[in-house]
Amino acid sequence: MVELKRIDHAIDELFTYRKIGTDPAFSRFIPMVYDPIHFNWRHEFEPEFTKLFNGLMLRGDEEVKRIFLAVFPTDEVLERFISESNPGDLLFMHHPIVMECGDPKGKWGRGFIPIPPHFIQQMKKKRLSVFTLHVPLDYSRKISTSDAWGKALGAKVVGELLKDDNGACGILCQIAPTSTEELIVGSTELFDIPYADVQGVIHKNITKIAIVAGCGDKVETMIEAEKMGAEAYLTGEVHCHIDNEYGKKKYEHMKCYIAQTSMSLIGVSHAASEYLVHATQLKNWFEVNFQLPVTLLPQSKWWV
Known part of the structure; x- marks a missing residue:
């Protein structure tokens, strides 16, 4: 097990997300998707996250036993994370919300989509952590x-x-x-x-x-x-x-x-273009630095 604050410190040391400051994209997009559905994201998400829009989004138990890696919080990814995790486990993602960009040979996408609130409540109830890192990554x-x-x-x-x-x-x-x-x-x-x-x-x-x-x-x-x-x-x-x-x-x-x-x-x-860093560089970095098991959560369909 590794303390959550130690993982946070190491991520900030490498990616300097606190020094970089407020994420220009998700500081706009998170209010854009959650405010219309009347979800109180300022209360539900960690206080520092609601200012930086990077870092620890949901705080679970302080002792982390396993790291999960994904790009978008799709329903498929969250269902796997919730079902396969134990209290204290950490989901590290590039995006805090889903972005549907569309399929060049199929349906066009809907753009930015919030995490359904019931998934957020399930993760909180199970005492799981979620950490996202956008432009610093x-x-x-x-x-x-x-x-x-x-x-x-x-x-x-x-x-x-x-x-x-x-x-x-x-x-x-x-x-x-x-x-x-x-x-x-x-x-x-x-x-x-x-x-x-x-x-x-x-x-x-x-x-x-x-x-x-x-x-x-x-x-x-x-x-x-x-x-x-x-x-x-x-x-x-x-x-x-x-x-x-x-x-x-x-x-x-x-x-x-x-x-x-x-x-x-x-x-x-x-x-898919952003998943590669998770499957290669990030997976290796988490394993070497924390000696924790790492589970990859790829999407079954990349063109969405």
């Missing part, structure tokens, strides 16, 4: 969503994308010569997806790639990567398939860019 160059992908491809980081004062979410990499087709096949195998969302130009010889895990469907970032010499852009989402005005506007904007880009654009799903 994207920024770190030691353990991060995009770097885990680059490492899996044997790529060398030579630059950064999507930068702000706190860090960068994307990376520019040199890679052994490959092709668009090889990247597509390799991506479907690496992320265990039935198909990738492929747009843009097909290349036979690629030596420089951009990697932006998660929502990389940002035209301005793609333009930046192209100017930096990237021949392929690997991301969670190429097209936004969120079924609302915002999603449809982004979809049309991307269509215009795709018509003139010189890059291969390959999307592997938001959730």
Whole structure:
């Protein structure tokens, strides 16, 4: 067993989430999804979490016996966590709420969705902990969503994308010569997806790639990567398939860019692209640093 505060301290030491401060995305999205259903998230979630929107979201017993790792708190993930856990166990996720980005060959998604309150009450009753880490897990160059992908491809980081004062979410990499087709096949195998969302130009010889895990469907970032010499852009989402005005506007904007880009654009799903760091770097980090068993909670369907 390991004390919860020791785990929290180690995470903050590596990812500096307290220094980084309030998460710009979920400080908006958590109120957006919970306020309309009249769920008192400010009372139910840990006080520090309601200010930072990273860190310990639910506090269970102080002695942690097992770590569970997931990307989104889908019903499937939470049902497994609740049924397979014991009091004090910790669920570590990248997102505190679900994001349905849609399926390029199926239904469009609903965007951000709150955790159903009955799951929150079940986890509290069982004295389980939930910890989430969003942008700090994207920024770190030691353990991060995009770097885990680059490492899996044997790529060398030579630059950064999507930068702000706190860090960068994307990376520019040199890679052994490959092709668009090889990247597509390799991506479907690496992320265990039935198909990738492929747009843009097909290349036979690629030596420089951009990697932006998660929502990389940002035209301005793609333009930046192209100017930096990237021949392929690997991301969670190429097209936004969120079924609302915002999603449809982004979809049309991307269509215009795709018509003139010189890059291969390959999307592997938001959730799958961010799961890799959990299954590789984070799993190893938790096991080495705390000698605790780690259980992975993958989604059965990545394109949602």
